[in-house]
Amino acid sequence: xxxxLVVDRNAESLERIRQVLSAQEFSSDAVHSSASARDLxxxxxxxxxxINLNGKNxxxxxxxxxxxxxxxxxxxxxxxxLSSSPSYVQAVEGMRVGASDIFxxxxxxxxxxxxxxxxxxxxxxxxxxEDAVHKSGRGLMLGESPPMQRLYTMLRKVAPSDxxxxxxxxxxxxxxxxxxxxxxxxxxxxxxxxxxxxxAIAAELAxxxxxGHVKGAFTGAHKAHTGLFQQAEGGTLFLDELTEMRLDxxxxxxxxxxxxxFQPVGGEQTLRTDVRILASSNxxxxxxxxxxxxxxxxxxxxxxxPLDIPSLRERGDDIALLAEAFLAELCREHNVSKQFSxxxxxxxxxxxxxxxxxxxxxxxxxxxxxAGTRVExxxxxxxLIRGEPAAGDHLxxxxxxTLEDVERRIILATLDHHQGNKTVTAKELGISLKTLYNRLKxxxxxxxxxx
Numbered sequence: 001x002x003x004x005l006v007v008d009r010n011a012e013s014l015e016r017i018r019q020v021l022s023a024q025e026f027s028s029d030a031v032h033s034s035a036s037a038r039d040l041x042x043x044x045x046x047x048x049x050x051i052n053l054n055g056k057n058x059x060x061x062x063x064x065x066x067x068x069x070x071x072x073x074x075x076x077x078x079x080x081x082l083s084s085s086p087s088y089v090q091a092v093e094g095m096r097v098g099a100s101d102i103f104x105x106x107x108x109x110x111x112x113x114x115x116x117x118x119x120x121x122x123x124x125x126x127x128x129x130e131d132a133v134h135k136s137g138r139g140l141m142l143g144e145s146p147p148m149q150r151l152y153t154m155l156r157k158v159a160p161s162d163x164x165x166x167x168x169x170x171x172x173x174x175x176x177x178x179x180x181x182x183x184x185x186x187x188x189x190x191x192x193x194x195x196x197x198x199x200a201i202a203a204e205l206a207x208x209x210x211x212g213h214v215k216g217a218f219t220g221a222h223k224a225h226t227g228l229f230q231q232a233e234g235g236t237l238f239l240d241e242l243t244e245m246r247l248d249x250x251x252x253x254x255x256x257x258x259x260x261x262f263q264p265v266g267g268e269q270t271l272r273t274d275v276r277i278l279a280s281s282n283x284x285x286x287x288x289x290x291x292x293x294x295x296x297x298x299x300x301x302x303x304x305x306p307l308d309i310p311s312l313r314e315r316g317d318d319i320a321l322l323a324e325a326f327l328a329e330l331c332r333e334h335n336v337s338k339q340f341s342x343x344x345x346x347x348x349x350x351x352x353x354x355x356x357x358x359x360x361x362x363x364x365x366x367x368x369x370x371a372g373t374r375v376e377x378x379x380x381x382x383x384l385i386r387g388e389p390a391a392g393d394h395l396x397x398x399x400x401x402t403l404e405d406v407e408r409r410i411i412l413a414t415l416d417h418h419q420g421n422k423t424v425t426a427k428e429l430g431i432s433l434k435t436l437y438n439r440l441k442x443x444x445x446x447x448x449x450x451x
Contacts, residue, residue, distance in 0.1 A: 001025060001026065001027050002025075002026050002027070002046075002047040002048065002119075002120060002123060003026065003027045003028065003029070003044070003046045003047055003048075004021050004026045004027070004028045004029075004046050004047065004048040004049070004050060004116075005028070005029050005030075005031070005037065005040065005041070005044070005046040005048070005049050005050070006018060006021070006028055006029070006030045006031075006050045006051075006052070007030075007031055007032075007033070007034065007036075007037050007049070007050070007051045007052065007064075008030065008032065008050075008051075008052040008054065008082075009032050009033070009052075009054060010052070010054055013052055013054060013082075013105060013106070014030050014032075014052070016106065016109065017050055017052065017082070017109075017112075018030060020109055020112055020113045020116070021048075021050075021116065023113060024113055024116040024117050024120060025120070026047075026048065026116065026120075029044065029046070034060075034063060034064040034067050037049075037067075038067060041073070041306075044306075045077065045154060045305060045306060045307065046077060047077065047078060047119075047123065047153070047157075048077065048078045048079075048080065048116065048119065049073065049077050049078070049079045049080070050079075050080045050081075050082065050112075051064065051079070051080075051081050051082065051099075052081075052082040052083070052105060053081060053082065053083040053090060054082075054083070054084055054105070061090075061093070065093050065094070065096070065097050068097035068098065068099075069096070069097045073097075073098065077157070078100055078119055079094075079097070079098055079099040079100060080099065080100060080101055080102075080103065080112060080115060080116075081094045081099050081101070081102040081103070082102070082103050082104075082105040082108075082112070083102060083103075083104065083105060084104070084105050085104070086102045086103070086104050090102060100115070101115060103115075123153065141174065141177060141178070141181060142318070142321060142322055142325055143315055143318040143321065143322070144317070144318065144321065145310075145314075145315040145316045145317060145318045147310035147314050147315055148310065148315060148318060151178070151307075151309070151310065154307055155178070155181060155182060155185065156185075158182065158305050158307070159181070159182045159185035159186050160185065160186060160187065161186075161305075162186075162187075162276055163304040163305045164257075164276070164277045164278070164279070164301070164302045164303070164304045164305065165179075165182060165278050165279075165304070165305045165306075165307055166242075166278075166279050166280070166281075166285075166299070166302050166303035166305070166306045166307065167179060167278065167279070167280040167281075167307050167309055168280070168281060168282075168285060168306065168307070168308050168309065169280070169282060169308060169309030169310070169311070170282055170309075170311050170354075170356055171282045171355065171356065171358070172312075172355045172356035172357055172358030172359055173282075173309045173310070173311055173312065173356040173357060174309060174356070174357050175240065175280040175282075175309055176195060176238065176240060176280075178307070178309055179193075179195065179236070179238040179240075179278045179280065180193060182236070182278060183235065183236040183238075183276075183278075186236070186276070188234060188235045188236055188276055191232075191233070191234035191235030191236075192231060192232050192233070192234070192235040192236075193232070193235055193236045193238065194228050194231050194232035194235065194236070194237050194238065195238040195240055196209070196210075196228055196237075196238070196239060196240065197240045197241055197244075198239055198240060198241050198242050198243075198244045198245040199241045199244030199245075201245075203246060206245070206246060206249050207249060207252065207265055208221075208225060208227065208264075208265045209227060209228060210227050210228050210229060210249070210252075210253070211227040211229060211252075211256070211262045211263070211264050211265060212224070212225050212226050212227030212229075212230055212264040212265070212267075213225050213227075213264050213265035213266050213267070214264055214265070214266045214267040216266065217264070217265045217266025217267070218265070218266065221266070224264075225264075227264060229256070229262060229271075229273045229275060230271070230273075232275045233273065233274060233275060234274055234275070235275060235276070236275065236276045236277075236278060237275045237276070237277055237278070238278045238279070238280070239277065239278070239279040239280070239302075240279075240280050241280065241281055241282065242279040242280065242281055242294065242298075242302070243281040243283045243285075243288045243293045243294045244293075247292070247295065250294070250295045250298050251295070253298065254295065254297060254298045254301055256273065257277065257298075257301050257302070258301065260272060260273055260274070261273065277302055279302050279303075281294070285299065285303075285306075311353070311356055312353040312356040312357050312359075312360060313352050313353050317349075319348055319349050319353070319360065320340075320345050320348060320349055322357060322360055322361075323340065323345065323348050323360060323363075323364055324339075324340065326360070326361050326364040326365070327339070327340065327364055327367075327368060327375065330364070330365065330368045331368075337373065338368065338371055338372075338373055338374065338375060339373075339374055339375070340374070340375045341374050341375060341376050341377065343376065343377045344367070344375045344376055344377050344379065344380060347377055347380055347384045348360070348363075348380075348384065351383075351384050363380065363381060363384065366379075366381065367379040367380055407439075408439075408443060410429070411425070411429065411436070411439055411440075411443075412443070414428060414429055415440075422436055422437070422440075
């Protein structure tokens with residue numbers, strides 16, 4: 001379902017606009033100010049932004065339009081304006097920041113609905129055109145689940161623009177592959193894509209690594225070094241795990257991003273830079289900022305377009321699709337033919353995949369080496385066979401599992417959910433503490449036997 005953000009100071013008009021969105025099958029969020037909109041847009045990227053310019057506060061309107069222009073939001077989001085009395089000035093200012101149209105409120109609400117319906121139809125046509133999807137969203141990624149379809153939609157919008165993108169996702173979820181896809185589908189694709197893991201750079205060499213150094217800049221600098229910004233000139237620089245970068249270097253990075261210029265370490269010449277910045281983290285961003293791991297001003301500068309990468313456990317049938325694709329790739333490399341048994345695929349489907357796609361690829365590679373012509377359940381690692389508890393408060397069960405296995409998984413998942421607190425776990429499950437201890441002892445004995 002496409003998503004919309006409504007900015008409106010008036011509760012009554014806001015509700016009427018949301019009714020129009022609901023009639024066109026859009027989900028929606030609503031805020032009352034441009035400041036609130038900015039904060040929300042750092043977490044959620046809607047397909048449509050609707051702004052009601054009610055009132056005659058020219059300063060407020062100027063502030064709102066300045067935010068839209070600075071954020072380059074129109075590059076990736078459809079913007080519609082509403083006004084109680086649309087004027088030529090409002091229309092021109094709106095078009096300058098990328099607004100598609102301006103409607104009179106409340107007289108033109110039907111026209112707004114028609115524009116939303118037309119936009120929704122365009123999205124559907126894009127998604128159904130396999131060639132367009134291949135060129136404008138998927139890149140090298142595989143997956144047909146709803147979370148991935150939404151990701152493809154976002155990539156179709158953001159890739160052709162030049163905005164900075166911040167990728168948030170768990171370790172192993174494919175952030176670098178998404179970054180590669182953005183670069184490959186952008187006008188910069190003919191120029192370099194340079195990736196660096198910010199946590200892997202030695203602290204004493206970090207500045208030199210990013211900006212380069214001149215010969216003799218420090219002890220051991222026997223020759224000049226070209227930094228990552230110069231290496232990526234004209235292309236894309238991907239700063240993986242940005243939250244692991246030292247704070248003093250974050251300050252220098254922010255200065256470079258704002259000025260588009262830098263000096264190599266030990267150098268006096270100022271160099272201009274033209275690179276698109278992509279960044280990522282597997283941390284919770286708000287927590288990283290509060291803990292002092294990431295400067296808030298740097299995040300605001302880079303996160304012009306925040307993008308969440310779905311975890312593998314959110315992707316449903318994509319698990320089996322990816323597993324079979326990885327197995328087919330290995331079969332081609334070794335000129336053999338192997339396939340999964342249904343039992344093995346079921347085990348893959350119900351596992352919670354804390355290591356995401358990277359873990360799945362490794363599991364398939366291991367199973368490929370152990371299996372004959374078919375990958376059977378016994379070819380998978382023990383934790384998959386045992387069906388370890390899923391993270392969070394939900395459990396995915398496969399049809400046909402024994403009641404004993406279902407009971408075991410529910411007990412272990414509930415214990416995990418309560419961080420090992422056996423008293424709370426027993427109470428929630430409606431069993432005695434003694435029964436819980438007996439069950440856990442039995443599971444431990446079975447685990448030792450399985451090893």
